[in-house]
Amino acid sequence: MAVQRMDNVAIVVDDLDAAVAFFTELGMELEGRGPIEGLWADRTVGLDGVRSDIAMMRTPDGHSKLELTKYHTPAASGAKPENPPPNTLGLHRVMFAVDDIDDTIARLRPHGAELLGEVAQYETIFRLCYLRGPAGIIVALAEQIG
Numbered sequence: 001m002a003v004q005r006m007d008n009v010a011i012v013v014d015d016l017d018a019a020v021a022f023f024t025e026l027g028m029e030l031e032g033r034g035p036i037e038g039l040w041a042d043r044t045v046g047l048d049g050v051r052s053d054i055a056m057m058r059t060p061d062g063h064s065k066l067e068l069t070k071y072h073t074p075a076a077s078g079a080k081p082e083n084p085p086p087n088t089l090g091l092h093r094v095m096f097a098v099d100d101i102d103d104t105i106a107r108l109r110p111h112g113a114e115l116l117g118e119v120a121q122y123e124t125i126f127r128l129c130y131l132r133g134p135a136g137i138i139v140a141l142a143e144q145i146g
Contacts, residue, residue, distance in 0.1 A: 006064075007065065008056070008064075008065035008066060008067045009065075009066055009067070009091075009094060010066075010067040010068075010069055011066060011067070011068055011069065011094075011134070011135060011137055012069050012070075012071060012076050012135060013068050013069065013070055013134050013135040014070070014076065014135060015070070015134070016053055016055055016068060016069075016070040018111070018112070018134060019055070019068045019134035019135070020033075020055045020057070020068060021111055022108065022111040022112070022113070022133055022134050023057045023066060023068070023134075024057075025107050025108055025111055026096060026098075026104065026107075026108060026139075027059075027060060027096075027098070027104075028057040028058060028059055028060075028066065029057065029058050029059075029060065030055060030056070030057060031056040031057065031058045031065070032055075032056050033053070033054065033055040033056070034053070034054065035051070035052070035053050036050065036051075036052045036053070036054055036069075037050055037051040037052065038050075047074055048074070049073050049074060050071070050073065050074070051071075051072045051073045052069050052070060052071045052072060053069070053070045053072070054067055054068065054069050054070075055067075055068045056068075059096075066094070068134075079136065082136060083132060083136045084136070086116065086130060086138060091137075092138070093130065093137070093138035093139065093140045094137065094138070094139055094140070095139075095140035095141070095142060096139065096140070096141055096142070097142050097143075097144065098141050098142065098143055099143065100143065101119055101127050101128075101129060101141050101142075101143035102119070104141055105119070105129065105131065105141070108131065108133075111134075112132075112133075112134070113131045113132065113133060113139070114131060114132045115129055115130070115131050116129075116130040116131060116132060116138065117129065117130060121145070123146070124145065124146040125144065125145065125146045126142050126143065126144055126145060126146075127142070127143040127145055128140065128141065128142050128143075129141050
């Protein structure tokens, strides 16, 4: 049997409220929020004594979701280096299509977003950029222009 769909991408954050505010400002909607703990959680993630809070964010079209997770126990471990460059092995980035890239960047800056490079144009098709989001993750933005 083939994969039915990709359900969500999880991002571990140190400040759940700030991450929810960031992705809400980006245009995602908070679908739900709640605690996660118990033997089932321990068995699923392979850690003992899991106690966390999650917030499920969804895109306005309802097709994509981010699960934002704040671990209380065991404490989250930091990535090395703290803000890995885009060519680091593992999860590379999360990309969103936006209507207005300049407006989106301006709205996200008060939430800690910092451009990694600059807004660049790919032929006459897209304007693109990478920025640093909550917990140091890389968020890519794409505005279709052609």
